Structure formats: C-alpha cells, structure tokens
Amino acid sequence: MKERYFDILIKTLDYIDEGIQIIDNNGKIMYSNKSTKSLDEIEIDKTIGRHILEIYPSLTFETSTLLQVMQTCKPILNKEQNFINYKGDKISTINTSLPIVSNNKIIGAIEISKNITTVKELSEKIVDLQTELFKNNTSKKKSKRTADYTFVDIIGQNNEMLKLKTLSTKASLSNAPVLVCGNTGTGKELFVQSIHNSSSRKNKPFIAQNCAALPSNLLESILFGSVKGSFTGAENRAGLFELADGGTLFLDEINSMPLELQAKLLRVIQDKRIRRVGSTSTIDVDVRIITAMNTNIEEVVEAGLIRRDLFYRLNVISLIIPDLVDRLDDMPLLIDFFIDKFNKKYNKYFTSVSKNVFNIFISYSWPGNVRELEHTIESVISLYDSAIIREEHLPYQFNKTKLTSDNNLKIIKPLNESVEKLEKEIILAALKQTNHNITKTAELIDIPRQTLQYKIKKYGF
Numbered sequence: 001m002k003e004r005y006f007d008i009l010i011k012t013l014d015y016i017d018e019g020i021q022i023i024d025n026n027g028k029i030m031y032s033n034k035s036t037k038s039l040d041e042i043e044i045d046k047t048i049g050r051h052i053l054e055i056y057p058s059l060t061f062e063t064s065t066l067l068q069v070m071q072t073c074k075p076i077l078n079k080e081q082n083f084i085n086y087k088g089d090k091i092s093t094i095n096t097s098l099p100i101v102s103n104n105k106i107i108g109a110i111e112i113s114k115n116i117t118t119v120k121e122l123s124e125k126i127v128d129l130q131t132e133l134f135k136n137n138t139s140k141k142k143s144k145r146t147a148d149y150t151f152v153d154i155i156g157q158n159n160e161m162l163k164l165k166t167l168s169t170k171a172s173l174s175n176a177p178v179l180v181c182g183n184t185g186t187g188k189e190l191f192v193q194s195i196h197n198s199s200s201r202k203n204k205p206f207i208a209q210n211c212a213a214l215p216s217n218l219l220e221s222i223l224f225g226s227v228k229g230s231f232t233g234a235e236n237r238a239g240l241f242e243l244a245d246g247g248t249l250f251l252d253e254i255n256s257m258p259l260e261l262q263a264k265l266l267r268v269i270q271d272k273r274i275r276r277v278g279s280t281s282t283i284d285v286d287v288r289i290i291t292a293m294n295t296n297i298e299e300v301v302e303a304g305l306i307r308r309d310l311f312y313r314l315n316v317i318s319l320i321i322p323d324l325v326d327r328l329d330d331m332p333l334l335i336d337f338f339i340d341k342f343n344k345k346y347n348k349y350f351t352s353v354s355k356n357v358f359n360i361f362i363s364y365s366w367p368g369n370v371r372e373l374e375h376t377i378e379s380v381i382s383l384y385d386s387a388i389i390r391e392e393h394l395p396y397q398f399n400k401t402k403l404t405s406d407n408n409l410k411i412i413k414p415l416n417e418s419v420e421k422l423e424k425e426i427i428l429a430a431l432k433q434t435n436h437n438i439t440k441t442a443e444l445i446d447i448p449r450q451t452l453q454y455k456i457k458k459y460g461f
C-alpha cells in the first residue's frame, strides 16, 4: 500500500512546473521529473546515471548548486543559477537544494528549480528599452542597429538556398511584409537581418521581439507602449513599434502571439498607426514587419493558431528555410566555414573532419539544424588540439549515429556479392523443402529448370 502511494507521489512530480532532480553522493543523476526536460532539453532517460556536469557542461563544481550542497552539506535556498543547455539556450533558474542525509552520512542531494529565463529576459528587455528611449530622448543620435548579419554571412549553395537568397534580395528592395518559416536553427534570423541590412531602412532601427511565452497584456504594452496609470506600474513608455519607426520590426514565433493581440496587430498594420495602452490618441508609425515561425505554415493556419486575415497580411513574401538534412550538399561548405570560424576564435589548426565523421554528419538527423552543427564544431575545436575532427571528439548525441553509421558501413559491399549470397540461401532452402527434387524446386522459386541446374552447378550444391 505504502509503495502504491509512493508511486503516485513520484508520478505527481511530473505534473509540477518546477524541475526536480536528485543526485547521489558521486554527483550522478538518480531522478529527474518531466519538467527538467524543459530546462536541459535532454530526454530524461538519457540523463539518469550520468554525472550532473556531463549533462550541464557549462556548470562547474563551484557554480552547480547541487554539487555545492554535496560539498558543504548545507541547504541552499532560492539561489539563481545560470547555465547554457545543449541547444545553446541560456537558462536561468531559481534553485532550492537540500542535502539528503541517512545515518548521519550525506547520501545525495535534491533540488527544485524554477525556470525564470523568460521573466529575466523580459525584465532585461524592458531595461534595454528604457536605455534606448533614454538615448533617443537625450541625444540626436540614431538608434543603434542590432542587425549584424548580411547575405554574405548565409553559407549555402544548395539550389533551394540560392533561390531563397535571390528571393530575399528582392524582398529587401520592397517594403512588403515577409514571413520566414523554418525549424529551429535553420537560419531564419540570418535571413531576416540580412533583408533589413540590404534594405533602404538599414540605417534605421532593427528591433526583434519573440512573441512566445509572454502574457498577452505584457506583450501588448511592449509592442504598442503604455501611458502612466493605465495598469499597475505602467509608465509613459514607447513601445517597439515607435522605437522601430523608419526601420524593421521582427516578430519571432508569431504563431505564439495570443489571438486577441493578433487582431490589434492586424489593425496597426492596416492603419499604420498605434495607440499606446491606456491612451486615447494614436501615433503614426512607418515600420516594416517581418515575422517568423518555427512550425509548418499549413498546420499553424489549420490549427487556428494564427488569424487567417492576419496571416494573409503577413505572408506577402514567404521564405521557407529547409532543414539541414534536406540540404546535405551544403555540409562540406558549412563544415569548412565553421572550422575556419572557430580556429580563429580558439587559435587552433583544424583542417577538416575524418571520413567517418563526415559519414556520421550526413547520417545524423540534426534536430537543431545549422546551429547544432555550429555548436558541435565549436565544442570539438574548443576542447581538442588536432588537425582532424575524429569520431572520438564528437559529443554524446552522436553515439547512436556512430553505431548506425558503423552498421551501414558493414553492410556496404559489392552488390553482386550480397545478391549471390541471398540467391544461394533461397535455392538451398527450396531444395531442402522439395527433398532435392529439381523440377519442384524450379517451380517453387519460379525459374526455368535449366537455370536452376546451372546455378546448382555454379554454387557446387
């Protein structure tokens, strides 16, 4: 009975928003609830039994709150911890970590982590906005441009990529809204920034805002601004539309924008004027809108995640960026580019990848697309000193691909060799079944009697 309640309790932990993790006294992860996946982006099963620093490589014995508790045997309450997960996202958490003691001996530690990444980013963004506003109010200087990429930074000669570059170069000559679609890490932001930097708006602001995971009212006041007293803590503050005046406003993950806000966005795009939250007057704005989403367009529209009227407004020019697995012909180019980039950064002398690593790279699924390739090469170059990137240098997510790729290599041999082997097996089995009756065997495997006789002679049965 007790055990049943214990099982229920453990299952319940998966429904809690906070991440919960337990390590043993060797620092190995013994338990993670489902929410920890949203922090480290790794399947729970893959983390169990592994050392905490292996799963969170950007942490150290000093910065990991769990390992600190193990060392000091003292609880840590509500301490901020920052790390970079394997997708390269910066994650901030508030942790409470407690030692687990049995018979006066510390046998492990348990930690509860609250993800505050979004709240933190939001408050930082607001601070940035205030600074930007301050600069605009106190000097005649133009806003700082935040778009760094141009078309030359987009590596790719795959046919689809060349078409996309031509289309986006044309897009930069017009003011029409652009919708960029593609999975995570495919280079959406590169295209968006390049369009801005090639357009006549290049000396005006480029402002990017992610629409995901922000409560509707906060996003509204961030986009359109607010007037003092319109809601608790509201100040007279310009929104991103005003700040981006004359330039480009990039709304990322537009499919996550709450529907009621989408209706307001549509009105702003049509009227070219905004109304700050709580204000009675309107302000004219001249902003080019570029939007992006990392899901399939049809699915988003079908699922009603984006209003059709808004969708048609935004989707005047659409760029669909292919996954890395769909443009493997760019792999050699990308590998060379990133090797060169990180040789310079880390002062190393890598020249290429081994044949095996290349095979692994073209067999791997690349869920994080070009970003994942970039991080893979950066991690190898930063950690090792060699001329060639070899299999043993690759991070753990390639282990499975290494095996599959080895297996594939094993079955790759001259085709006639494999065909003959199979033919021999079939003829032998048929002969056995018919008690070596040639006519019946020939009928059974549907070949002429003479051919069968020839093959029996050939294989020496």
Ligand SMILES: Nc1ncnc2c1ncn2[C@@H]1O[C@H](COP(=O)(O)OP(=O)(O)OP(=O)(O)O)[C@@H](O)[C@H]1O
Binding pocket: 153, 154, 155, 156, 182, 183, 184, 185, 186, 187, 188, 189, 190, 191, 294, 370, 371, 374
């Ligand atoms: N074609 C490319 N050439 C060179 N670098 C690239 C290319 N595509 C992506 N990258 C690299 O990958 C990183 C991720 O690209 P980007 O931020 O544009 O992806 P994204 O599609 O916006 O992803 P997300 O949906 O996760 O925001 C970039 O910082 C860049 O360094």
Ligand SMILES: [Mg+2]
Binding pocket: 188, 189, 252
């Ligand atoms: Mg992006």
